[in-house]
Amino acid sequence: MRILLAPDSFKEAASAEAIAQAMARGIKRGNPQAECWLMPLSDGGEGLTHALVHATGGTLHDVETVDAVGRPIIAQFGFLGNKHTSCTAVVELASASGLEQVSPADRDPMAASTFGTGLLIRAAIDAGADRIVLGLGGSATTDGGTGLAHAFGFRFLDAHDSDIPLGGGALVDLARIDDSRVSDSIKNVPIVLACDVTNPLTGPEGAAHVFAPQKGATATQVELLDQGLANLARAIMQYNGRDIEHTPGAGAAGGTGGGMLGLFNATVKPGIELVLNLAHGREACAWADVVITGEGSIDSQTPYGKVPSGIAKLAQSQGKPTIAIGGTITRDPHTVEALNETGIIATFGIAPGPADLTTLIANTERNVEITCAAIASTLRITAATSPCESA
Structure with missing residues (x-):
């Protein structure tokens, strides 16, 4: 399985590059055979x-x-x-x-x-x-x-x-x-x-x-x-x-x-759009089977010009699904619908459970790694149990 890892930074917690590397470590834990393309992104702000x-x-x-x-x-x-x-x-x-x-x-x-x-x-x-x-x-x-x-x-x-x-x-x-x-x-x-x-x-x-x-x-x-x-x-x-x-x-x-x-x-x-063009995002999406993206907060602003929606729209145009992770996740129906329209099929929060903000920020990369390991394991099981095409 080929997985494109294309996150933004998690503000005040970790850079986009650090998040992408943590994602890759998690993917390899959950599916050692997976191939990863790391493409840390930015919408014009930090990173x-x-x-x-x-x-x-x-x-x-x-x-x-x-x-x-x-x-x-x-x-x-x-x-x-x-x-x-x-x-x-x-x-x-x-x-x-x-x-x-x-x-x-x-x-x-x-x-x-x-x-x-x-x-x-x-x-x-x-x-x-x-x-x-x-x-x-x-x-x-x-x-x-x-x-x-x-x-x-x-x-x-x-x-x-x-x-x-x-x-x-x-x-x-x-x-x-x-x-x-x-x-x-x-x-x-x-x-x-x-x-x-x-x-x-x-x-x-x-x-x-x-x-x-x-x-x-x-x-x-x-x-x-x-x-x-x-x-x-x-x-x-x-x-x-x-x-x-x-x-x-x-x-x-x-x-x-x-x-x-x-x-x-x-x-x-x-x-x-500028970043995806300069970073050859279209070629990366064409290579991948699935895209994993993320930012600090997946919320009502995410569908509008943010990294997760930008990469998801590009992946969707090539028939590739996108999964998003975040430090916090908004679950209201309007936001979920807007995210789905951009091509994000699922969102996952990285917090392992109740904790104070300082602790969560300090453990961001570890929690990203654990979350992506679980995602990779699920994708591997899903791929293994999917009906094979007849010859």
């Missing part, structure tokens, strides 16, 4: 760089940069392998400007900035990249990507032509954008935004209202951040005539999607 470097045989590069609150850190970008015609670098915003890089006590939703991600992209371009894939997800910021743009020389000025501070909270004072220090070559580098959300920049479904509370923003701060992003949209319209406020995906990563679309040569693509 994008490692997923694409792994899939294409590329290289990883360490860079000295800063996190969302300005502290020095080491982050990574990757170059794709497989003889791509362009020199494509992969950067994930979460690597430098991610929420997981900042402890809850140190989070500052008003001052948090994407400046460190800008430094990371600059390092990739300086190393020879002529195309960037930027994963939008997992950010600690709501600055509309202005910190990132600042790293390339963009200036964001108030009514007195003074530079405003970094962070989304300062955008309420933004009056105009100056690009006199930005080279045309930087502006013209193609940037593909890998994104799994379609939220606009502002409003009830925008970056501030939907995502900023997860980053520590109070109700009052949410309103100020939303006003700042609306101000950014007006400034971009005045700067170059681009209307990005209501563009789907502009609200991704605290509005970084909108800032990139407004200021750079950027386009948006669904993250999982």
